[in-house]
Amino acid sequence: MNGPAYRQIAADLRKAIERGEYPEGAVLPKITDIAVSHGISKQTAREAIAELEAEGLVEVVRRRGTVVRARPVKRRLTRSRQVFRDELGYYFDPTAQSWRALETPTISWGRPPKDVALMLGGGPDDDVLVRDRVMGDPETGRAMQLATSFLPAAIARGTQLAEGDTGPGGIYDRLEEMGHSPLAWEETVGSRMPTPAEAERLHLAKGVPLLRIVRTTTGPDGTVLEVNDTRMSADEFEVGYPVTRHPSAQHHAGGSAADRHVT
Known part of the structure; x- marks a missing residue:
């Protein structure tokens, strides 16, 4: 075998899962059986399973064993670079329009994460208003997203922004009423691993990252x-997002393939 034995075993099991030999919901062989069939120790077999679990391919279920995780069909969030509004207020994704706050928003004052502090233009020791919300399907009560707003204390302290109910239009209407109109927005998309609390609230399997x-x-x-x-x-x-033609990308007849490039 090339490389650590547990990684070779994990690679074999991974391929078997990908080929459908172990479909979603199937139980993998027991640690003891894996060890015997591959001529390895039970500890090495456990390390192989741990690697697959860390990747989110399997989960260890009490009294069942190692189960191949069901992989949901992904739902696309279409970020059309527009902000929308309905009778309840603003939203940025039509997919999430029907979602509602599943719990009373948590309001607190505290230090923001370092990257957020830099975005707000303050120092890491500056207190800010923190508004935490759990959004999801109001019929099933299932949490779909965690949303946290950070607002500078100089703007929010002593205003309706710091109250549980910010009124019609939410914090954006309040900010514009305070003289900050018109508002503008910019987004970045990234990922990171969840904290234990985030994983529990969103029911994430081990090894599944957050879309941020x-x-x-x-x-x-x-x-x-x-x-x-x-x-x-x-x-x-x-x-997902639509891709539109820039004026520079208008079709021109003629020209060879060598004159054009696609990235």
């Missing part, structure tokens, strides 16, 4: 008024 969409809200003078950090299962959601 970070949105900044700015006023007309460019001041960052809010940073919104939205997290959801990267196993269940993906981001």
Whole structure:
């Protein structure tokens, strides 16, 4: 075998899962059986299973064994670079329009993560308003995303922004009423591994990362008024967006294939 034995065993099991020899919901052989069939120790077999679990391919279920995880069909979040509004307020993705807060928002004051502090233009020791929400399907009660808004204390303290119910239109209407109109937004999309609390709330299997969409809200003078950090299962959601022609990309007849390039 080339490389550590447990990785070779994990590679063999991974290929068997990918080929459908172990379909979703199937139980893999027991640790003892894997050890015997491959001529390895039980500890090495456990390490192989642990690697597959860390990848999110399997999960260890009490009294059943190692089960091949069901991989949900991903739902696309279409970020059309527009902000929408309905009778309840603003939303940035039509897929999530029907989602509602499943719990009363948690309001607190505290230090933001370092990257958020930099976006807000403050120091890492500055207190900010933190608004945490759990959003999901109101019929099933299933959490779909965790959304946290961070607002500078100088803007939010002593205002309706710091109350549980911010009123019609939410924090964006309140910010514009405070003289920060028109608001503008910018988003970045990334990923990271979840904290134990995030994994538990979103029912993430071991090894499943978070899809992270970070949105900044700015006023007309460019001041960052809010940073919104939205997290959801990267196993269940993906981001899509339309691609349109720039004026420079209009069709021109003629020319050889060598004159053009695609990236």
